[in-house]
Structures are given as C-alpha cells and as structure tokens.
Amino acid sequence: MATPHITGPQSQPPSPELRPGGSDARPSLADARAEGAHPPHAQRVRRHPVITGRLQAIARGEVVPTETHPALAGEEAVLEIDHFSLWYGSKQALFDICLRIPRGKVTALIGPSGCGKSTLLRSVNRLNDLIHGVRQAGDMRLNGDSIYDRSVDVIELRKRMGMVFQKSNPFPMSIFENVVYPLRIDGVRDRQLLAEVCERSLRGAALWDEVKDRLHENALELSGGQQQRLCIARAIAAEPEVLLMDEPCSALDPLATGKIEDLMRELRGNYSVLIVTHNMQQASRTADYTAFMYLGQVIEYGPTTDIFTKPFVKDTEDYVTGRFG
Amino acid sequence: MTGGVAQRREAGTRPRSRRGRGLHAPPWAHGEPLIWIAGGALLLALAMILGLVALVVVQGVGTFWPRPIVELTSLDGTAYLGEVVDEETYRPDASVLEELEPEFVPKVRAYLEANAGITRRRLLRTENFEFTGSHFEWVPEFLVQRERQPEWAVVVERYNESRLYGYPRRLLVRGKVTARQPVDIWRQVQQHLPAVHARRSEARRLERHELGRLSRELEAQRLAVRQAELTHAADSSFVRQQQARWLATQQAVQAATAELRRQIDALDRRNAELVLELATTSGEPARVPLGEVVRAYAPNRLSWGQKVGLYLGRWYEFLTDDPRQVNSEGGVFPAIFGTLVMTVVMSAAVAPFGVAAALYLREYARAGWLVSCVRIAINNLAGVPSIVFGVFGLGFFCYFVGGQVDQWFFEARLPSPTFGTGGVLWASLTLALLTLPVVIVAAEEALAAVPNSMREGSYACGASKWQTLVRIVLPRAMPGIMTGMILAMSRGAGEVAPLMLVGAVKLAQDLPVDGVFPYLHLERSFMHLGFHIYDLGFQSQNSQAAKPLVFTTTLLLMTLILCLNLTAIWVRARLRRRFQAGHF
Numbered sequence: 001m002a003t004p005h006i007t008g009p010q011s012q013p014p015s016p017e018l019r020p021g022g023s024d025a026r027p028s029l030a031d032a033r034a035e036g037a038h039p040p041h042a043q044r045v046r047r048h049p050v051i052t053g054r055l056q057a058i059a060r061g062e063v064v065p066t067e068t069h070p071a072l073a074g075e076e077a078v079l080e081i082d083h084f085s086l087w088y089g090s091k092q093a094l095f096d097i098c099l100r101i102p103r104g105k106v107t108a109l110i111g112p113s114g115c116g117k118s119t120l121l122r123s124v125n126r127l128n129d130l131i132h133g134v135r136q137a138g139d140m141r142l143n144g145d146s147i148y149d150r151s152v153d154v155i156e157l158r159k160r161m162g163m164v165f166q167k168s169n170p171f172p173m174s175i176f177e178n179v180v181y182p183l184r185i186d187g188v189r190d191r192q193l194l195a196e197v198c199e200r201s202l203r204g205a206a207l208w209d210e211v212k213d214r215l216h217e218n219a220l221e222l223s224g225g226q227q228q229r230l231c232i233a234r235a236i237a238a239e240p241e242v243l244l245m246d247e248p249c250s251a252l253d254p255l256a257t258g259k260i261e262d263l264m265r266e267l268r269g270n271y272s273v274l275i276v277t278h279n280m281q282q283a284s285r286t287a288d289y290t291a292f293m294y295l296g297q298v299i300e301y302g303p304t305t306d307i308f309t310k311p312f313v314k315d316t317e318d319y320v321t322g323r324f325g
Numbered sequence: 326m327t328g329g330v331a332q333r334r335e336a337g338t339r340p341r342s343r344r345g346r347g348l349h350a351p352p353w354a355h356g357e358p359l360i361w362i363a364g365g366a367l368l369l370a371l372a373m374i375l376g377l378v379a380l381v382v383v384q385g386v387g388t389f390w391p392r393p394i395v396e397l398t399s400l401d402g403t404a405y406l407g408e409v410v411d412e413e414t415y416r417p418d419a420s421v422l423e424e425l426e427p428e429f430v431p432k433v434r435a436y437l438e439a440n441a442g443i444t445r446r447r448l449l450r451t452e453n454f455e456f457t458g459s460h461f462e463w464v465p466e467f468l469v470q471r472e473r474q475p476e477w478a479v480v481v482e483r484y485n486e487s488r489l490y491g492y493p494r495r496l497l498v499r500g501k502v503t504a505r506q507p508v509d510i511w512r513q514v515q516q517h518l519p520a521v522h523a524r525r526s527e528a529r530r531l532e533r534h535e536l537g538r539l540s541r542e543l544e545a546q547r548l549a550v551r552q553a554e555l556t557h558a559a560d561s562s563f564v565r566q567q568q569a570r571w572l573a574t575q576q577a578v579q580a581a582t583a584e585l586r587r588q589i590d591a592l593d594r595r596n597a598e599l600v601l602e603l604a605t606t607s608g609e610p611a612r613v614p615l616g617e618v619v620r621a622y623a624p625n626r627l628s629w630g631q632k633v634g635l636y637l638g639r640w641y642e643f644l645t646d647d648p649r650q651v652n653s654e655g656g657v658f659p660a661i662f663g664t665l666v667m668t669v670v671m672s673a674a675v676a677p678f679g680v681a682a683a684l685y686l687r688e689y690a691r692a693g694w695l696v697s698c699v700r701i702a703i704n705n706l707a708g709v710p711s712i713v714f715g716v717f718g719l720g721f722f723c724y725f726v727g728g729q730v731d732q733w734f735f736e737a738r739l740p741s742p743t744f745g746t747g748g749v750l751w752a753s754l755t756l757a758l759l760t761l762p763v764v765i766v767a768a769e770e771a772l773a774a775v776p777n778s779m780r781e782g783s784y785a786c787g788a789s790k791w792q793t794l795v796r797i798v799l800p801r802a803m804p805g806i807m808t809g810m811i812l813a814m815s816r817g818a819g820e821v822a823p824l825m826l827v828g829a830v831k832l833a834q835d836l837p838v839d840g841v842f843p844y845l846h847l848e849r850s851f852m853h854l855g856f857h858i859y860d861l862g863f864q865s866q867n868s869q870a871a872k873p874l875v876f877t878t879t880l881l882l883m884t885l886i887l888c889l890n891l892t893a894i895w896v897r898a899r900l901r902r903r904f905q906a907g908h909f
Contacts, residue, residue: 127781132691159787169778172801172904182786185796218903234786244785 052314058295063095067312069302072289075102078272079124079242084138086116086123088131093119095297096138101242106264106273108287108304110280112319116296117276118166121244124274125161126154143241159186162235166247168227170219170234175211178219178230182238197237204270205233206263225256232263236271243267245275249282261286280320284308292316378883385880388873389639391624391632394478394490396606397449397464398471400429404606405462406478406490408624410869411448417465436467450870452488456607460487461869474625477507481603482619484649487867489611491603499598514601514621521596521615528592535585539578541841546574551737619649643877648832652861653871657878659833663749663851664885666837668818670753670847671760675813678757679764680799680806686765687772688794707762715823718755723747723827727848743848747828749837750847755827756820760813767812771805772798801904807897811890818886821855829856831864854882 054064077100086094094116101107109117119128126147128134140147147157159182170178177184179198188194198215202208207229211222219230228248235243245264249257264286267273277283283290284304291301292311300307300316311317318324392408399405417437422430437444446465454460481489493510495502504510546567553567596616603611622635646656682703690696727744735743744750775798783793821829830850837849858878865871 125785127784130781130784155787155789158785161785163782163785165778165782165785167778169776169782171779171782171797181783181788181796185786185788185792220904231782234782238787 050314051312054299054313055294055315058297064297064299066098066298067300067302069300069306069312071303071306072100072102072301075100075105077101078103078143079274080141081120082139082141084120084123084136084140086119086128086134086136089133093296094123097298099291099298099301101272101274102289103272104269105288106268106275106286107289107291108283109274109276109291109293110278110283110319111293112324113278114295115293117293118246120293121246121274121276124242124244125158125163127163129154159238160241161244162238162240163244164228164231164235164246164248167251168224168231170222170227170230172220173218174216175219175222175230176215179233179237181234201233201237204236204267205229206259206266207233223256225252225259228252228256228260229263232260236267240271242272242274245273247276247278250278257282280308280322292319294319381876381879381883384873384876388877389636389643391480391622391627391635393474394480394624395449396473396475396478397447397469399464399468400432400470401426405449405451405464406475406606407449407451407462409447410450410461412445414443414445416443421465433467448869451606452490453605453607453611454487456605456609456611460867476625477623478625479603479621479623481601481613481621482654483613483617484619485617487650489603489605489613491605491611494602494604494610497600497602510601511623514615517599517615518618518621521599521618524592524596525616528589531585531589536582539581539585543574543578546571548737555736644881651865651867652831652857653865653867653874657852657854657857657881659836660852660854660857660878661881661885662836662838663829663833664818664854664882667749667753667756667851667853668814668889670749671756671817672810672814674754674757675760675764676806676810679761679809679813680768682761683765683768683772684794687769688790688798703762703765707766711759711820712822712826714755714759715826718751718758718823718827719747722751722754727751747826747830747850748848749828749851752824752828752851753847755823756817759820759823760817763813763816764806764809767809768802768806771802771809774805775801803904804897804901807893807900811893811897814889814893815886818889819855819882821853821859824853824856829853831860854878854885858882
C-alpha cells in the first residue's frame, strides 16, 4: 500500500491529558513481553500501543486473546458472542470469538479481506446455515436468548434481526411491497398498518421524500443508493433488535455513501447496529465501537476513537494507519 | 522489463515492446480469420433458414391466385383445357416418335432436331376426372398445334367432386333451358348462386345440428338404459321404466327425424332444379347442379381486382372452413383449432410439472451423484425419438389410463371407448412428456440465474424457504421459465410423429370445443396442421393437386407457431420489465 498515512499516533504523539483514563485502560496481559519486542518505536515517548506480535502469533497458528477496552464494560449488550468458532468444511474461519455488542450503538467490524468479518456477521442471523458443510461451536445470545441452541426456530430468530447486504438486493416488486415484505411473510393484511410501517420505515431510511409519490412503482427502477436505502428501510420495517450491515456502501458512489452514513448516525440510539466495513474512514465516522479482526480472530475491540488513535495493540495501529492490509 | 525497453530505446532500436501484432505474428494471433469463419458460419445458417422460409412463403402464397386457363390442341386434334401448374425442359427419348401417328413423325423429328433434341413440356391441371380419369396432363411442346386462352373457359369448384374445366353451354331451370349464351348463363348463375348457397347451408345446418341433437338425445336414453342394466337387476322395474322411456324417445326422434329429412330434401331438391351444363374438351357435356357449386369463375375474364377478391376469398375459406375433397380442397380450420387446443393443453400440463421438477432439483435436492444421475436422465429424455413417446402415450395414456377412466366413468358406453382411445388430452399429455426436458432444463437455468443475494435477503427478513421460493425466486425466474415454455411450445406444436398414434386424424367430425355440454371434449380425436401436411403430401390420391396446399399449410403452421411465440415473448418482456429491470 503506497498511500501515505495521514493520521496516526506516531506522526503526532497525542498528549496524555487528551486521553483521560488512558493510563488505567491498559490490559494487564503480556505487557512486559510486548514492551520488549518493540524496537522501532521504543525510543518515542508514548504509551500506546504496547502489545505487539499478535499477527505473528496468529501466523504461527496460535489463538490470541482479544484486547477488549474497559470502556465496553459499562455498556449493556444486545448481542453477546460467546466463544464462537466456525468451520467451512475442515477449514476454520472463526476462532473462539467473544464480543459484546452494545445496545443502541453502532459497532464496526474492520479487518483485511478474508478475515471473517462477513462470516461473523452472517453467523449472527444464521445465514451460514444455508451453506453446505458449515459447522459452529460456541454460542451467541440475542438479548439473552440463545441463537445456536438446538431448539431455536431459525425463521423466528431471523425475524428479530434486520440485515443489509453489500450489494443492494431489492426484491422484484413495488417499493411498498419491498418495505412491508417482512410483514407480508408474517401474513399481515391490515392495509392501514402496512401503510404506517411503510412510511415509518422509509422515513427512518431517509427515503420517504424521494419515493412517497411512487410507492407502487417497481423498486428496481430506483438508483443504486436509493435501492440500498430501500433495503435499510426493509431491514428496519420489522423493528429488529439488531441491525446487521455487511459493507452497505461498498457498491455506492461517495454521495450515496454519505447519505447512508448520515442515516447510520441517525439510527444510532434507536437501533443497535453491527456493521462490517472495509473503509476505515467510514468506521471512524459512523461507529461508536470498532473491532479489528485478523484471520478469524478479533485482535482488539474498543471505542472507535481509541482504536483509531491509541490502540493497545501495535498491529491494530499498523492496520488503521494503512501500514498493512 | 521496463529497464530493458529503456535500454533499447537508448540504443536506437524499435521503441515498441516485442509483444504485439507485428507482421511476423502467426495468423491466429490476429483474430480476423476467426471472425470471418464465425461470420461465415452464421451466414450459412441464416441462408439455410431464410431459404427454407422463402421457399415455403413463395410456394405457399401463390396457391390461391387464380391462374389463366389455356387450351392446347395437339397435332391429332386432342384439346387440353386447364391451368399451367408446372413447366420443365427435358430430352424425350426415341420411344416418343414410335408412339406417334406416322403422319406426324417427320414434323416432330424436324422440331426435335432443330432444338438439339431438347424440348419443353407443361403440366396442365385439366381435372374433369369423371371423363378423363386423370387430374393432370403433361403436354410436350412438339405436340402442340394450337394454343389459346379462351375467354369463356370457366372453372367450377364442387363440394363433393373435383373441379370441372369447360365452357358454359346452357343453364337449365326445372329441365327448361333458360340461357344459351355464355354471358347470359354466367349472369344467371351469379344471380342464383347466393340463394342456392343459403339453402345449402341451411340444409347442412339442419343435418348437422338438429339431426345431431336428436341422435344425441337417443344416445343419452340408450346409455341410461345400459346404466340401469349395469346397476339394477335386468328385470327390475327401474330398468323396465328406462326401457319404456327409451322406446318413447325412439318414436319421438323417428318422427322428428322424418320431418327434418323432409325439410332437408325440399331444400336439396330446389337446389337440384338448377343445372349448369358445361361443354368439355373431351366431348361429353358435364351437368352440375348449382347446389354442388362452391364457386364458378372464368379466370381469363377476371379483372385484377376480381382476382384479388377471389384470392382473398379462398384464403378466407382456407382459414375458416372445413376441408373438402379428401382434404385437398376447402379449409383447414379444424386443423388450426386442433393444433391450438393441443398446444394450449400441452403448455398447461407441462408448465407446472416442469417447474416443480426444476424447483426440487435446484432448490431442495442436495447436490450429489443421485441428482447428477437424474439430470443426465432428463437430458437423455430429450434425445428419445418422438415416435417412442407416441408408442408410450398410446400404451400408457390411451389404453391403460383411458381404459381405466372408461371402466370407472363411462362403463355404459363400452365397448366403444370414450377416453380409451386417442384424443386431444392424451396427445397433449404425450407431447407434454416429450417437451418436459426442455422445460426442466430451462427452468433450472432460470432458477440458477436468480442471484443468491435475493434469496439471502428474503431469508434475512425471516421468510421460510417456501415463501422465498414463491414470492422472490419464482417471479424473478419467470422470464427464463417462459423462454423454456416458448421452446417447448415450438417443439410441441410442430411435432407430428407421436400424434399419429395418440389421436390426430385425417378428418375429425367435431371440434374439441363446441356448444354441446360439457363444451370441452378433450376425449375427441382432432386434426392437426402438422399431421395435415403429412396427410396432404403423402397420403393423398391427388398428390399433384395437394402439393401447393402442403406449402400453404406449412406456411400456416409456421405463422401459427410464430404467433404463439410472439405472444409468449410479449408476456416474457412484460415479466422482465417487472422483475428484472434496474440500473445496477
């Protein structure tokens, strides 16, 4: 990657007073060892990051612990991922993942391609069940209810979540029918209710003003950005407990991306959002919390500002500043 | 590599890289020959298809155009009157001269020597079968002594016999001659014909509908008796009651039939009173009751507008009327109708089965060797000769299934079969079986082409598999499935061989749909355009006369399939607009 790093802890070392609680937000784990293996930055006056060698450990085949920032301890979790592992056939894609996704916040999953972000996201609503040869270990809990228990009805489970995909996938029907699709499949016939839900969801997705006069036209005639917002409207139509977004802007132009990002900021508070993104700027702009994943493991998880400015782990810093990945 | 290029540039050598399409590159590196080969192949295929279509169109369109009548008089005074339908040059062998009267030999020999032994001959449609025993006559050029286009040569097309060519001689009304001059005769014939046709069609209507209704009534009563005998004891009061009713019906029907017969006879007799007498070239006068005349015209007197009118009138008759004269004259409406009904029933049968099978294969069955085997079997099914499907249809549908249906529901009518023989239903089902592979393969492709993101989007909304299939996948795949249906329809509508075994007939009395309860008679045998073409071309006694009709019927079948396809394509375009449009 030839892009020069614009911002980064090492280019302008932040003063300690700008980072309240930074000194005690240190994990106790492996400090000394990490400190020792840190020659290039050793002479600089700085406290973060101190943990190194995680990538090398993963390359050696070790399972490394997740560095979770203590700021997360104060958050109420809507989704708990509990020692979750996943295999595609004999190939393990996720390694013992433990994350607590906070309620009413936007949480971003970042990491290089193939690190398992999307797999983890799709495991939340069990879309990976559709793929032949996938098996899992561990569990996830949505508001305390197990997701991977044997007795769980997958269809009922998915109704409690909404999902937005990388490529917008409006259904071949009218705009109105697209939005109320989750209700239609539940057999809702009440026209009044459907119309209310449609308007509320489209307003929620900031699309109402653009389409209110042509609700019964084909959804496939909308522009790409509008289609993606329509998919968001559809995802929030059934009041999901958690909204999953899989790189929702990767196929959109900057203008449409901007609209979707504004939308995500508005959704914060009302919805708990878990978003996968390739775009670090996007994560820093929209997410409250960010988890950095590498080769099926979560390296570090914490408040977005901390992850981008003063991560605990050297490898996270390298990644967010564009030194690899 | 960049370094190398830079060095060479400094050294003053050719600055371009060594890769590229220089003069020394082999021809296949250029790609142009391949374009020419591909384009040539396409051109060849197009030429063959267009050539076939053009042949059919050119031959088929001209069939109904009224051609001039010529009279050729040969050396020995024999006159041939008719339309020239064909012409060829040939080299007559020596036996021609031996068969001639000695007095003409020198003249003919001189003619042949002058033309290097080659001569022309014309095929004349002379008809007048009852006098000459032939419909056509080859007339070699060297025998023609005189040739003319007589103004008053007329063509008379008849209902029950072949055409007549001749000159109007007299018109007789109730035995008395009312006209002797061709002009007068023709004027009077044209005056009488509309009324004659009206009486004739009334008589045929009475025969067909009223007498038909009476015989149906009688048959229903007979079946009631038979049913009573099957369900009750032979001497029970119920059976006796039914028999008495049958007897009463018989008497009533007999009386009504006699009355109808009287009416019909009266109409026919009035038509028989008008007789047109023609002078023929063979000498005998031909007498035609006007009631037998379909149309009579003098081609050499017709203006261009009248010819167009006659041409269109014949097309109209061809498209809307029943066939006459062992199918070699008249219309093909029953065949058009039968083909349509069969194709529609076939499509209705094949669509649900094909789509359901494809759905299971693509969406439910787990990929493995078993599914692969099934898929191979389906593809092989498409290669089974269609006649084999016909045999299967006859054995399974007609005899086995139809026989069972007769046993259960139409026992009273046995031993004459109702469903236990060929019919529209069984023909449609046989063809549905024949076209099933096409539909399954196309539907599978269409289902596979539905992006997985659609399915995942639906699942993520909490839809079940069935809901996803019905609400998202099937609508989205519909245009592709329609493509399969179009292919299947074209294949099925043009298929003939299996139909010969399962219900297509030379001449069907009744249409599969009519005004008699229950209106849709899928057990009836039917006429089919493809079979009609085969029958005209290969089973007709008068094959020379039927040949142009073969082309015309082929043209019609092609047009019909084109129309069916265009309808399906229109539906598909609509579906595509609805389900697949979009900017991205």
